[in-house]
Amino acid sequence: MGKALIIGCGGVASVVIHKCCQNSEVFEEIMIASRTKSKCDALKEKLKGGKTIISTAQVDAGSVPELVALMKDFKPGICINVALPYQDLTIMEACLECKVDYVDTANYEPLDTAKFEYKWQWDYRERFEKAGITALLGSGFDPGVTGVFCAYAQKHYFDEIHYIDILDCNAGDHGYAFATNFNPEINIREVTAKGAYIENGEWVETEPMEIKRVYNFPEIGEKDMYLLHHEELESLALNIKGVKRIRFFMTFGQSYLNHLKCLENVGMTSIKPIMFEGREIVPLQFLKAVLPDPASLGPRTKGKTNIGCIVQGVKDNKPVSYYVYNVCVHEECYAEVGSQAISYTTGVPAMLGAMMVMTGKWKKPGVFNIEEFDPDPFMEALNAWGLPWKETFAPELVD
Numbered sequence: 122m123g124k125a126l127i128i129g130c131g132g133v134a135s136v137v138i139h140k141c142c143q144n145s146e147v148f149e150e151i152m153i154a155s156r157t158k159s160k161c162d163a164l165k166e167k168l169k170g171g172k173t174i175i176s177t178a179q180v181d182a183g184s185v186p187e188l189v190a191l192m193k194d195f196k197p198g199i200c201i202n203v204a205l206p207y208q209d210l211t212i213m214e215a216c217l218e219c220k221v222d223y224v225d226t227a228n229y230e231p232l233d234t235a236k237f238e239y240k241w242q243w244d245y246r247e248r249f250e251k252a253g254i255t256a257l258l259g260s261g262f263d264p265g266v267t268g269v270f271c272a273y274a275q276k277h278y279f280d281e282i283h284y285i286d287i288l289d290c291n292a293g294d295h296g297y298a299f300a301t302n303f304n305p306e307i308n309i310r311e312v313t314a315k316g317a318y319i320e321n322g323e324w325v326e327t328e329p330m331e332i333k334r335v336y337n338f339p340e341i342g343e344k345d346m347y348l349l350h351h352e353e354l355e356s357l358a359l360n361i362k363g364v365k366r367i368r369f370f371m372t373f374g375q376s377y378l379n380h381l382k383c384l385e386n387v388g389m390t391s392i393k394p395i396m397f398e399g400r401e402i403v404p405l406q407f408l409k410a411v412l413p414d415p416a417s418l419g420p421r422t423k424g425k426t427n428i429g430c431i432v433q434g435v436k437d438n439k440p441v442s443y444y445v446y447n448v449c450v451h452e453e454c455y456a457e458v459g460s461q462a463i464s465y466t467t468g469v470p471a472m473l474g475a476m477m478v479m480t481g482k483w484k485k486p487g488v489f490n491i492e493e494f495d496p497d498p499f500m501e502a503l504n505a506w507g508l509p510w511k512e513t514f515a516p517e518l519v520d
């Protein structure tokens with residue numbers, strides 16, 4: 122069917138690339154382009170022999186001219202951005218110049234400020250519309266599948282949605298005292314920031330990890346979870362009409378939290394540059410360099426993840442509570458694609474989002490969040506491509 126340019130070759134990208142190669146009818150040809158070309162070449166070598174034609178390239182995704190040159194040469198129909206959130210805008214600029222559709226999994230963040238919001242990418246709406254190309258924002262798991270879950274609930278089970286709780290549980294154990302499951306810099310910026318949720322159209326801010334709940338996750342059991350600020354809250358508040366409150370909770374073990382607190386107390390999580398032996402370094406980037414590479418956690422991680430949404434509202438004037446979730450097993454992901462479940466649960470939806478646009482199911486000019494599209498074909502594809510979901514109308518609620 123078409124050609125996809127995949128930018129980045131880290132943990133998530135590796136899953137996207139494996140899944141594109143499993144889906145060679147849609148992804149006839151892919152180019153893996155990233156900062157370190159040797160990683161792209163190693164993956165190409167590992168996947169050789171399949172039907173999808175793979176090429177590789179070195180690119181600095183922060184440079185629009187480099188990206189444009191690459192796109193003009195390869196002529197992709199779509200670009201899947203699985204590099205880092207800092208590169209979203211340069212990649213979107215290049216897509217505009219070359220009229221290439223765009224998919225990502227995380228919203229733009231400036232490198233020097235730990236702040237994420239959709240404004241920067243939503244500002245591209247008119248230009249994408251005029252160019253006749255599609256940008257699909259946030260096609261990972263959360264954001265991503267969680268938005269599709271909410272759109273599906275809205276479409277099939279509710280007249281009005283009042284409350285949404287997104288619950289992200291990782292009960293996997295990698296055996297390290299401290300490691301992050303995806304890019305450590307992005308992960309630590311996210312969890313050390315203040316918490317926030319939306320109530321009656323307003324943001325309510327909390328101290329980091331201030332709100333804790335214990336939840337009995339299906340197929341996992343009881344875990345401590347903490348309220349975090351998360352990017353899909355912003356778009357869901359606009360796209361799920363009438364919603365009164367949206368919260369996001371993530372589980373963390375005590376060892377992770379103790380280490381993080383200690384690292385924070387000594388200044389290792391700071392993004393303010395400091396001088397070290399005559400050169401400027403950013404403590405958080407140095408920390409990233411000494412932590413285990415998330416891509417290396419695959420063979421060590423055992424256990425399950427459970428990510429889903431509890432939605433409350435009314436249908437035919439009767440109250441409805443609905444919980445839709447996916448359970449993913451770290452070891453099974455590793456056996457299939459050589460990655461742990463965090464990369465898997467992000468990479469599969471990124472491939473599926475690109476497939477939705479390439480097959481025309483989600484092709485429309487403009488910049489869109491995932492919940493703005495018809496959820497049904499994506500929900501079907503989740504079942505077919507490795508992330509089956511379950512639903513219940515009698516969930517335990519979060520107070």
Ligand SMILES: NC(=O)c1ccc[n+]([C@@H]2O[C@H](COP(=O)([O-])OP(=O)(O)OC[C@H]3O[C@@H](n4cnc5c(N)ncnc54)[C@H](OP(=O)(O)O)[C@@H]3O)[C@@H](O)[C@H]2O)c1
Binds near residue numbers: 128
């Ligand atoms: N929505 C979700 O559910 C979800 C969940 C997890 C992660 N994510 C997002 O997924 C993305 C990838 O995460 P990850 O864990 O795969 O990160 P990662 O392992 O650190 O991979 C990032 C990749 O991007 C490459 N890269 C970085 N800067 C670049 C540049 N200027 N030019 C070209 N390539 C560059 C890196 O190159 P090197 O190999 O040279 O370092 C690396 O290959 C992040 O944006 C993250 O926020 C989303």
